[in-house]
Amino acid sequence: MGGLIPHNRPLITAEDRSAVDAVLASGWLAQGPAVEALEASIVAQYRGGGACAVSSGTAALFLALKALGAVADSIVAMPTYACSALLNAVFMARAIPRVLDVLPDSFCLDPDALKAQAADARFVIAVHTFGAGADVEALQADGRIVIEDCCQSLGGMNGGVPLGAAGDAAVFSFYATKLITGGQGGLVWSRTVAEKVRDYRQFDGRETYDPRFNFQLTDLQAALANSQLKRLDLIRARRAAIAGAYLAALPKGLKTQGDPCAPGRMAHRFVVVAPDRAVRDRLRRHMQAAGVECIVPVERFELLHRYLRLDAAGYPTAEKLADTTLSLPLHLGLSDADVATISDALAQFKP
Ligand SMILES: Cc1ncc(COP(=O)(O)O)c(C=O)c1O
Structure with a gap:
Protein backbone atom coordinates (compact mmCIF):
# COMPACT_ATOMS: atom_id res chain seq x y z
CA MET A 1 0.00 0.00 0.00
CA LYS A 230 -18.89 26.93 -11.09
CA ARG A 231 -18.77 23.23 -10.06
CA LEU A 232 -20.66 23.74 -6.78
CA ASP A 233 -23.56 21.43 -7.70
CA LEU A 234 -21.13 18.70 -8.76
CA ILE A 235 -19.13 19.21 -5.57
CA ARG A 236 -22.29 18.86 -3.44
CA ALA A 237 -23.35 15.72 -5.31
CA ARG A 238 -19.92 14.06 -5.08
CA ARG A 239 -19.62 14.87 -1.38
CA ALA A 240 -23.15 13.52 -0.75
CA ALA A 241 -22.27 10.31 -2.62
CA ILE A 242 -19.12 9.80 -0.51
CA ALA A 243 -21.06 10.55 2.70
CA GLY A 244 -23.71 8.05 1.57
CA ALA A 245 -21.07 5.33 1.13
CA TYR A 246 -19.71 5.94 4.64
CA LEU A 247 -23.21 6.06 6.15
CA ALA A 248 -24.05 2.68 4.57
CA ALA A 249 -20.84 1.23 6.06
CA LEU A 250 -21.26 2.72 9.55
CA PRO A 251 -21.24 -0.03 12.19
CA LYS A 252 -24.04 -0.16 14.78
CA GLY A 253 -22.94 1.71 17.90
CA LEU A 254 -21.44 4.67 16.01
CA LYS A 255 -23.44 7.78 15.13
CA THR A 256 -22.92 10.76 12.82
CA GLN A 257 -23.30 14.53 13.09
CA GLY A 258 -26.99 14.79 12.20
CA ASP A 259 -27.83 13.33 8.80
CA PRO A 260 -24.84 13.96 6.52
CA CYS A 261 -27.02 12.97 3.54
CA ALA A 262 -30.00 15.24 4.32
CA PRO A 263 -31.37 16.90 1.15
CA GLY A 264 -29.48 20.12 0.36
CA ARG A 265 -26.76 19.52 2.94
CA MET A 266 -23.24 20.32 1.81
CA ALA A 267 -21.26 17.56 3.49
CA HIS A 268 -18.13 19.46 4.45
CA ARG A 269 -17.06 16.72 6.82
CA PHE A 270 -18.19 13.23 7.74
CA VAL A 271 -17.92 13.20 11.51
CA VAL A 272 -18.42 9.96 13.41
CA VAL A 273 -19.62 10.14 17.01
CA ALA A 274 -18.38 7.25 19.19
CA PRO A 275 -19.93 6.29 22.53
CA ASP A 276 -16.79 7.32 24.42
CA ARG A 277 -13.21 8.47 24.03
CA ALA A 278 -11.71 4.98 24.15
CA VAL A 279 -13.83 3.78 21.22
CA ARG A 280 -13.05 6.98 19.27
CA ASP A 281 -9.31 6.53 19.78
CA ARG A 282 -9.54 2.85 18.82
CA LEU A 283 -11.42 3.79 15.64
CA ARG A 284 -8.71 6.27 14.77
CA ARG A 285 -5.99 3.61 15.20
CA HIS A 286 -8.06 1.08 13.21
CA MET A 287 -8.47 3.51 10.30
CA GLN A 288 -4.79 4.48 10.40
CA ALA A 289 -3.83 0.78 10.22
CA ALA A 290 -6.08 0.50 7.15
CA GLY A 291 -4.23 3.39 5.50
CA VAL A 292 -6.74 6.15 6.26
CA GLU A 293 -5.84 9.42 7.96
CA CYS A 294 -8.62 10.64 10.27
CA ILE A 295 -8.54 13.68 12.52
CA VAL A 296 -10.25 14.87 15.68
CA PRO A 297 -12.20 17.77 14.17
CA VAL A 298 -12.02 19.98 17.27
CA GLU A 299 -9.64 18.91 20.04
CA ARG A 300 -10.57 19.58 23.65
CA PHE A 301 -7.86 22.23 24.03
CA GLU A 302 -9.27 24.07 21.00
CA LEU A 303 -12.73 24.62 22.53
CA LEU A 304 -13.13 28.36 22.83
CA HIS A 305 -14.17 28.26 26.51
CA ARG A 306 -10.85 26.50 27.25
CA TYR A 307 -8.86 29.16 25.41
CA LEU A 308 -10.70 31.73 27.56
CA ARG A 309 -10.11 29.63 30.73
CA LEU A 310 -13.84 29.39 31.46
CA ASP A 311 -15.21 26.56 33.60
CA ALA A 312 -15.50 23.46 31.38
CA ALA A 313 -18.47 22.28 33.49
CA GLY A 314 -20.59 24.91 31.72
CA TYR A 315 -19.99 23.27 28.32
CA PRO A 316 -20.86 19.58 28.71
CA THR A 317 -21.93 18.93 25.12
CA ALA A 318 -18.87 20.49 23.49
CA GLU A 319 -16.58 18.71 25.96
CA LYS A 320 -18.20 15.38 25.09
CA LEU A 321 -17.99 16.05 21.34
CA ALA A 322 -14.28 16.86 21.58
CA ASP A 323 -13.74 13.48 23.24
CA THR A 324 -15.94 11.31 21.04
CA THR A 325 -15.76 12.61 17.46
CA LEU A 326 -13.59 11.59 14.52
CA SER A 327 -13.58 13.07 11.02
CA LEU A 328 -13.10 10.76 8.01
CA PRO A 329 -11.55 11.95 4.73
CA LEU A 330 -14.29 13.62 2.64
CA HIS A 331 -13.01 15.62 -0.31
CA LEU A 332 -12.93 15.79 -4.07
CA GLY A 333 -9.39 14.42 -4.17
CA LEU A 334 -10.69 10.92 -3.22
CA SER A 335 -10.92 8.32 -5.98
CA ASP A 336 -13.69 5.69 -5.98
CA ALA A 337 -11.03 3.20 -4.83
CA ASP A 338 -10.17 5.48 -1.89
CA VAL A 339 -13.85 5.71 -0.93
CA ALA A 340 -14.12 1.91 -1.08
CA THR A 341 -11.01 1.49 1.10
CA ILE A 342 -12.39 3.93 3.68
CA SER A 343 -15.90 2.40 3.65
CA ASP A 344 -14.54 -1.15 3.99
CA ALA A 345 -12.30 -0.17 6.89
CA LEU A 346 -15.22 1.57 8.61
CA ALA A 347 -17.51 -1.45 8.10
CA GLN A 348 -14.91 -3.76 9.67
CA PHE A 349 -14.66 -1.75 12.90
CA LYS A 350 -16.25 -3.28 15.98
CA PRO A 351 -17.25 -0.52 18.45
C1 LIG B 1 -16.16 28.24 10.97
C2 LIG B 1 -14.96 29.03 10.53
N1 LIG B 1 -14.98 30.37 10.63
C3 LIG B 1 -13.93 31.10 10.24
C4 LIG B 1 -12.79 30.53 9.73
C5 LIG B 1 -11.64 31.40 9.34
O1 LIG B 1 -11.35 31.32 7.98
P1 LIG B 1 -9.86 31.63 7.45
O2 LIG B 1 -8.98 30.47 7.80
O3 LIG B 1 -10.04 31.79 5.97
O4 LIG B 1 -9.41 32.89 8.09
C6 LIG B 1 -12.74 29.14 9.60
C7 LIG B 1 -11.58 28.43 9.05
O5 LIG B 1 -10.47 28.48 9.40
C8 LIG B 1 -13.85 28.37 10.03
O6 LIG B 1 -13.83 27.03 9.94
Whole structure:
Protein backbone atom coordinates (compact mmCIF):
# COMPACT_ATOMS: atom_id res chain seq x y z
CA MET A 1 0.00 0.00 0.00
CA GLY A 2 1.22 3.54 -0.73
CA GLY A 3 0.94 6.40 1.75
CA LEU A 4 -2.07 7.15 3.89
CA ILE A 5 -5.23 8.44 2.22
CA PRO A 6 -5.03 12.06 3.41
CA HIS A 7 -7.79 13.59 5.49
CA ASN A 8 -7.90 16.48 3.06
CA ARG A 9 -6.49 17.36 -0.35
CA PRO A 10 -7.79 19.96 -2.81
CA LEU A 11 -8.73 18.89 -6.33
CA ILE A 12 -7.39 21.28 -8.96
CA THR A 13 -8.84 20.61 -12.42
CA ALA A 14 -7.60 21.59 -15.89
CA GLU A 15 -10.27 24.35 -15.92
CA ASP A 16 -8.95 25.69 -12.60
CA ARG A 17 -5.43 25.83 -14.07
CA SER A 18 -6.64 27.61 -17.22
CA ALA A 19 -8.49 30.17 -15.12
CA VAL A 20 -5.33 30.94 -13.13
CA ASP A 21 -3.21 30.91 -16.31
CA ALA A 22 -5.53 33.47 -17.88
CA VAL A 23 -4.89 35.83 -14.94
CA LEU A 24 -1.13 35.30 -15.22
CA ALA A 25 -1.29 35.99 -18.94
CA SER A 26 -3.38 39.14 -18.42
CA GLY A 27 -0.63 40.85 -16.45
CA TRP A 28 -3.17 41.96 -13.78
CA LEU A 29 -2.51 39.93 -10.63
CA ALA A 30 -3.92 42.10 -7.82
CA GLN A 31 -7.60 42.67 -7.05
CA GLY A 32 -9.35 43.26 -10.37
CA PRO A 33 -11.79 41.66 -12.81
CA ALA A 34 -11.48 38.12 -11.40
CA VAL A 35 -12.40 39.37 -7.91
CA GLU A 36 -15.40 41.19 -9.42
CA ALA A 37 -16.42 38.00 -11.24
CA LEU A 38 -16.22 35.97 -8.01
CA GLU A 39 -18.37 38.54 -6.22
CA ALA A 40 -20.90 38.50 -9.07
CA SER A 41 -21.09 34.68 -8.88
CA ILE A 42 -21.94 34.84 -5.18
CA VAL A 43 -24.55 37.56 -5.74
CA ALA A 44 -26.11 35.34 -8.43
CA GLN A 45 -26.05 32.38 -6.04
CA TYR A 46 -27.89 34.47 -3.42
CA ARG A 47 -30.18 36.09 -6.01
CA GLY A 48 -29.22 39.61 -4.96
CA GLY A 49 -27.56 41.51 -2.15
CA GLY A 50 -23.91 42.54 -2.33
CA ALA A 51 -20.67 40.59 -2.07
CA CYS A 52 -17.20 41.78 -1.11
CA ALA A 53 -14.25 39.40 -1.45
CA VAL A 54 -11.52 39.76 1.17
CA SER A 55 -8.26 38.13 2.19
CA SER A 56 -9.57 35.43 4.58
CA GLY A 57 -12.58 34.12 6.45
CA THR A 58 -11.26 35.74 9.62
CA ALA A 59 -11.07 39.11 7.85
CA ALA A 60 -14.63 38.53 6.58
CA LEU A 61 -15.87 37.94 10.14
CA PHE A 62 -14.11 41.05 11.45
CA LEU A 63 -15.39 43.21 8.60
CA ALA A 64 -18.96 41.89 8.92
CA LEU A 65 -18.95 42.70 12.64
CA LYS A 66 -17.57 46.17 12.01
CA ALA A 67 -19.96 46.92 9.14
CA LEU A 68 -22.97 45.75 11.16
CA GLY A 69 -22.07 48.14 13.95
CA ALA A 70 -20.19 46.07 16.53
CA VAL A 71 -18.18 48.53 18.63
CA ALA A 72 -16.08 48.36 21.78
CA ASP A 73 -18.02 46.41 24.43
CA SER A 74 -20.65 45.01 22.04
CA ILE A 75 -21.45 41.47 23.17
CA VAL A 76 -21.12 38.78 20.51
CA ALA A 77 -22.46 35.27 21.19
CA MET A 78 -20.78 32.31 19.50
CA PRO A 79 -20.47 28.53 19.82
CA THR A 80 -17.55 27.18 21.84
CA TYR A 81 -17.20 24.26 19.42
CA ALA A 82 -15.72 26.42 16.65
CA CYS A 83 -12.58 27.79 15.08
CA SER A 84 -10.64 30.35 17.16
CA ALA A 85 -10.97 32.73 14.19
CA LEU A 86 -14.30 33.73 15.75
CA LEU A 87 -12.61 34.92 18.93
CA ASN A 88 -9.87 36.66 16.95
CA ALA A 89 -12.38 38.61 14.86
CA VAL A 90 -14.40 39.67 17.91
CA PHE A 91 -11.33 40.79 19.83
CA MET A 92 -10.07 42.67 16.77
CA ALA A 93 -13.41 44.53 16.71
CA ARG A 94 -12.80 45.26 20.44
CA ALA A 95 -16.07 43.53 21.23
CA ILE A 96 -16.73 40.98 23.97
CA PRO A 97 -17.17 37.29 23.13
CA ARG A 98 -19.88 35.30 24.90
CA VAL A 99 -19.05 31.65 24.34
CA LEU A 100 -21.94 29.14 24.56
CA ASP A 101 -22.50 25.39 24.41
CA VAL A 102 -23.76 23.60 21.30
CA LEU A 103 -26.46 21.07 20.41
CA PRO A 104 -25.44 17.39 20.50
CA ASP A 105 -26.90 16.49 17.11
CA SER A 106 -25.88 19.41 14.82
CA PHE A 107 -22.87 20.68 16.87
CA CYS A 108 -24.30 24.19 16.24
CA LEU A 109 -25.01 26.98 18.73
CA ASP A 110 -27.75 26.08 21.23
CA PRO A 111 -30.55 28.71 21.03
CA ASP A 112 -31.67 27.87 24.60
CA ALA A 113 -28.16 28.58 25.91
CA LEU A 114 -28.27 31.90 24.05
CA LYS A 115 -31.57 32.81 25.68
CA ALA A 116 -30.52 31.69 29.16
CA GLN A 117 -26.90 32.85 29.28
CA ALA A 118 -26.49 35.66 26.76
CA ALA A 119 -29.70 37.70 26.82
CA ASP A 120 -27.48 40.81 26.57
CA ALA A 121 -25.78 39.70 23.31
CA ARG A 122 -26.79 41.98 20.43
CA PHE A 123 -24.71 40.00 17.91
CA VAL A 124 -24.51 36.28 17.18
CA ILE A 125 -22.07 34.37 15.01
CA ALA A 126 -24.01 31.31 13.85
CA VAL A 127 -21.61 28.71 12.47
CA HIS A 128 -23.11 26.09 10.14
CA THR A 129 -20.73 23.53 11.57
CA PHE A 130 -19.23 21.12 9.00
CA GLY A 131 -22.22 21.88 6.77
CA ALA A 132 -25.01 21.24 9.31
CA GLY A 133 -27.42 24.17 9.45
CA ALA A 134 -27.65 26.26 12.63
CA ASP A 135 -31.15 27.35 13.70
CA VAL A 136 -30.80 30.94 12.46
CA GLU A 137 -34.45 31.84 13.04
CA ALA A 138 -34.24 30.91 16.73
CA LEU A 139 -30.96 32.82 17.11
CA GLN A 140 -32.53 35.93 15.54
CA ALA A 141 -35.18 36.13 18.31
CA ASP A 142 -35.31 39.44 20.22
CA GLY A 143 -33.92 41.33 17.22
CA ARG A 144 -30.38 40.01 17.42
CA ILE A 145 -28.01 40.70 14.54
CA VAL A 146 -26.88 37.37 13.12
CA ILE A 147 -23.75 36.74 11.07
CA GLU A 148 -23.99 33.34 9.42
CA ASP A 149 -20.56 31.74 9.30
CA CYS A 150 -20.71 29.70 6.08
CA CYS A 151 -16.98 28.92 6.01
CA GLN A 152 -17.89 25.21 6.17
CA SER A 153 -21.23 25.28 4.38
CA LEU A 154 -20.96 27.14 1.04
CA GLY A 155 -23.46 25.48 -1.31
CA GLY A 156 -25.63 24.13 1.51
CA MET A 157 -29.38 24.68 1.15
CA ASN A 158 -32.18 24.93 3.68
CA GLY A 159 -35.57 24.28 2.07
CA GLY A 160 -34.38 25.62 -1.31
CA VAL A 161 -32.75 28.72 0.22
CA PRO A 162 -28.93 28.89 0.43
CA LEU A 163 -27.52 28.82 3.97
CA GLY A 164 -26.39 32.36 4.74
CA ALA A 165 -29.39 34.11 3.16
CA ALA A 166 -31.44 34.45 6.35
CA GLY A 167 -29.07 36.47 8.55
CA ASP A 168 -27.72 40.03 8.38
CA ALA A 169 -24.51 38.91 6.70
CA ALA A 170 -22.84 35.68 5.63
CA VAL A 171 -19.10 35.05 5.69
CA PHE A 172 -17.07 32.54 3.68
CA SER A 173 -13.51 31.21 3.67
CA PHE A 174 -11.58 30.03 0.62
CA TYR A 175 -8.80 28.41 2.64
CA ALA A 176 -7.27 25.24 1.14
CA THR A 177 -9.42 22.79 3.15
CA LYS A 178 -12.70 24.56 2.49
CA LEU A 179 -15.42 23.64 0.00
CA ILE A 180 -13.91 25.79 -2.70
CA THR A 181 -10.49 27.35 -2.43
CA GLY A 182 -8.23 30.08 -3.68
CA GLY A 183 -5.44 28.89 -1.38
CA GLN A 184 -6.58 31.59 1.03
CA GLY A 185 -9.42 34.07 0.81
CA GLY A 186 -12.79 35.08 2.20
CA LEU A 187 -15.97 36.95 1.35
CA VAL A 188 -18.81 38.86 3.01
CA TRP A 189 -22.27 38.66 1.49
CA SER A 190 -25.02 40.90 2.81
CA ARG A 191 -28.20 42.58 1.64
CA THR A 192 -27.32 45.71 3.62
CA VAL A 193 -23.64 46.21 4.46
CA ALA A 194 -21.50 44.84 1.61
CA GLU A 195 -20.60 48.39 0.51
CA LYS A 196 -19.37 49.27 4.01
CA VAL A 197 -17.10 46.24 3.89
CA ARG A 198 -15.89 47.27 0.43
CA ASP A 199 -15.05 50.75 1.67
CA TYR A 200 -12.83 49.35 4.45
CA ARG A 201 -11.12 46.72 2.28
CA GLN A 202 -8.58 49.04 0.66
CA PHE A 203 -6.96 52.36 1.46
CA ASP A 204 -5.54 53.56 -1.84
CA GLY A 205 -6.85 56.31 -4.12
CA ARG A 206 -9.33 57.89 -1.69
CA GLU A 207 -10.26 61.55 -1.79
CA THR A 208 -10.89 61.73 1.95
CA TYR A 209 -9.09 60.00 4.76
CA ASP A 210 -10.73 57.44 7.00
CA PRO A 211 -8.87 54.59 8.71
CA ARG A 212 -9.02 51.66 6.27
CA PHE A 213 -6.88 48.61 5.70
CA ASN A 214 -5.66 46.20 3.03
CA PHE A 215 -7.94 43.15 3.15
CA GLN A 216 -7.85 42.49 -0.58
CA LEU A 217 -7.99 39.18 -2.39
CA THR A 218 -5.77 38.78 -5.47
CA ASP A 219 -7.14 37.98 -8.94
CA LEU A 220 -5.05 34.78 -8.89
CA GLN A 221 -6.92 33.54 -5.81
CA ALA A 222 -10.29 34.75 -7.07
CA ALA A 223 -9.88 33.06 -10.47
CA LEU A 224 -9.19 29.71 -8.79
CA ALA A 225 -12.09 30.08 -6.34
CA ASN A 226 -14.52 31.21 -9.05
CA SER A 227 -13.55 28.34 -11.33
CA GLN A 228 -14.38 25.92 -8.51
CA LEU A 229 -17.57 27.77 -7.61
CA LYS A 230 -18.89 26.93 -11.09
CA ARG A 231 -18.77 23.23 -10.06
CA LEU A 232 -20.66 23.74 -6.78
CA ASP A 233 -23.56 21.43 -7.70
CA LEU A 234 -21.13 18.70 -8.76
CA ILE A 235 -19.13 19.21 -5.57
CA ARG A 236 -22.29 18.86 -3.44
CA ALA A 237 -23.35 15.72 -5.31
CA ARG A 238 -19.92 14.06 -5.08
CA ARG A 239 -19.62 14.87 -1.38
CA ALA A 240 -23.15 13.52 -0.75
CA ALA A 241 -22.27 10.31 -2.62
CA ILE A 242 -19.12 9.80 -0.51
CA ALA A 243 -21.06 10.55 2.70
CA GLY A 244 -23.71 8.05 1.57
CA ALA A 245 -21.07 5.33 1.13
CA TYR A 246 -19.71 5.94 4.64
CA LEU A 247 -23.21 6.06 6.15
CA ALA A 248 -24.05 2.68 4.57
CA ALA A 249 -20.84 1.23 6.06
CA LEU A 250 -21.26 2.72 9.55
CA PRO A 251 -21.24 -0.03 12.19
CA LYS A 252 -24.04 -0.16 14.78
CA GLY A 253 -22.94 1.71 17.90
CA LEU A 254 -21.44 4.67 16.01
CA LYS A 255 -23.44 7.78 15.13
CA THR A 256 -22.92 10.76 12.82
CA GLN A 257 -23.30 14.53 13.09
CA GLY A 258 -26.99 14.79 12.20
CA ASP A 259 -27.83 13.33 8.80
CA PRO A 260 -24.84 13.96 6.52
CA CYS A 261 -27.02 12.97 3.54
CA ALA A 262 -30.00 15.24 4.32
CA PRO A 263 -31.37 16.90 1.15
CA GLY A 264 -29.48 20.12 0.36
CA ARG A 265 -26.76 19.52 2.94
CA MET A 266 -23.24 20.32 1.81
CA ALA A 267 -21.26 17.56 3.49
CA HIS A 268 -18.13 19.46 4.45
CA ARG A 269 -17.06 16.72 6.82
CA PHE A 270 -18.19 13.23 7.74
CA VAL A 271 -17.92 13.20 11.51
CA VAL A 272 -18.42 9.96 13.41
CA VAL A 273 -19.62 10.14 17.01
CA ALA A 274 -18.38 7.25 19.19
CA PRO A 275 -19.93 6.29 22.53
CA ASP A 276 -16.79 7.32 24.42
CA ARG A 277 -13.21 8.47 24.03
CA ALA A 278 -11.71 4.98 24.15
CA VAL A 279 -13.83 3.78 21.22
CA ARG A 280 -13.05 6.98 19.27
CA ASP A 281 -9.31 6.53 19.78
CA ARG A 282 -9.54 2.85 18.82
CA LEU A 283 -11.42 3.79 15.64
CA ARG A 284 -8.71 6.27 14.77
CA ARG A 285 -5.99 3.61 15.20
CA HIS A 286 -8.06 1.08 13.21
CA MET A 287 -8.47 3.51 10.30
CA GLN A 288 -4.79 4.48 10.40
CA ALA A 289 -3.83 0.78 10.22
CA ALA A 290 -6.08 0.50 7.15
CA GLY A 291 -4.23 3.39 5.50
CA VAL A 292 -6.74 6.15 6.26
CA GLU A 293 -5.84 9.42 7.96
CA CYS A 294 -8.62 10.64 10.27
CA ILE A 295 -8.54 13.68 12.52
CA VAL A 296 -10.25 14.87 15.68
CA PRO A 297 -12.20 17.77 14.17
CA VAL A 298 -12.02 19.98 17.27
CA GLU A 299 -9.64 18.91 20.04
CA ARG A 300 -10.57 19.58 23.65
CA PHE A 301 -7.86 22.23 24.03
CA GLU A 302 -9.27 24.07 21.00
CA LEU A 303 -12.73 24.62 22.53
CA LEU A 304 -13.13 28.36 22.83
CA HIS A 305 -14.17 28.26 26.51
CA ARG A 306 -10.85 26.50 27.25
CA TYR A 307 -8.86 29.16 25.41
CA LEU A 308 -10.70 31.73 27.56
CA ARG A 309 -10.11 29.63 30.73
CA LEU A 310 -13.84 29.39 31.46
CA ASP A 311 -15.21 26.56 33.60
CA ALA A 312 -15.50 23.46 31.38
CA ALA A 313 -18.47 22.28 33.49
CA GLY A 314 -20.59 24.91 31.72
CA TYR A 315 -19.99 23.27 28.32
CA PRO A 316 -20.86 19.58 28.71
CA THR A 317 -21.93 18.93 25.12
CA ALA A 318 -18.87 20.49 23.49
CA GLU A 319 -16.58 18.71 25.96
CA LYS A 320 -18.20 15.38 25.09
CA LEU A 321 -17.99 16.05 21.34
CA ALA A 322 -14.28 16.86 21.58
CA ASP A 323 -13.74 13.48 23.24
CA THR A 324 -15.94 11.31 21.04
CA THR A 325 -15.76 12.61 17.46
CA LEU A 326 -13.59 11.59 14.52
CA SER A 327 -13.58 13.07 11.02
CA LEU A 328 -13.10 10.76 8.01
CA PRO A 329 -11.55 11.95 4.73
CA LEU A 330 -14.29 13.62 2.64
CA HIS A 331 -13.01 15.62 -0.31
CA LEU A 332 -12.93 15.79 -4.07
CA GLY A 333 -9.39 14.42 -4.17
CA LEU A 334 -10.69 10.92 -3.22
CA SER A 335 -10.92 8.32 -5.98
CA ASP A 336 -13.69 5.69 -5.98
CA ALA A 337 -11.03 3.20 -4.83
CA ASP A 338 -10.17 5.48 -1.89
CA VAL A 339 -13.85 5.71 -0.93
CA ALA A 340 -14.12 1.91 -1.08
CA THR A 341 -11.01 1.49 1.10
CA ILE A 342 -12.39 3.93 3.68
CA SER A 343 -15.90 2.40 3.65
CA ASP A 344 -14.54 -1.15 3.99
CA ALA A 345 -12.30 -0.17 6.89
CA LEU A 346 -15.22 1.57 8.61
CA ALA A 347 -17.51 -1.45 8.10
CA GLN A 348 -14.91 -3.76 9.67
CA PHE A 349 -14.66 -1.75 12.90
CA LYS A 350 -16.25 -3.28 15.98
CA PRO A 351 -17.25 -0.52 18.45
C1 LIG B 1 -16.16 28.24 10.97
C2 LIG B 1 -14.96 29.03 10.53
N1 LIG B 1 -14.98 30.37 10.63
C3 LIG B 1 -13.93 31.10 10.24
C4 LIG B 1 -12.79 30.53 9.73
C5 LIG B 1 -11.64 31.40 9.34
O1 LIG B 1 -11.35 31.32 7.98
P1 LIG B 1 -9.86 31.63 7.45
O2 LIG B 1 -8.98 30.47 7.80
O3 LIG B 1 -10.04 31.79 5.97
O4 LIG B 1 -9.41 32.89 8.09
C6 LIG B 1 -12.74 29.14 9.60
C7 LIG B 1 -11.58 28.43 9.05
O5 LIG B 1 -10.47 28.48 9.40
C8 LIG B 1 -13.85 28.37 10.03
O6 LIG B 1 -13.83 27.03 9.94
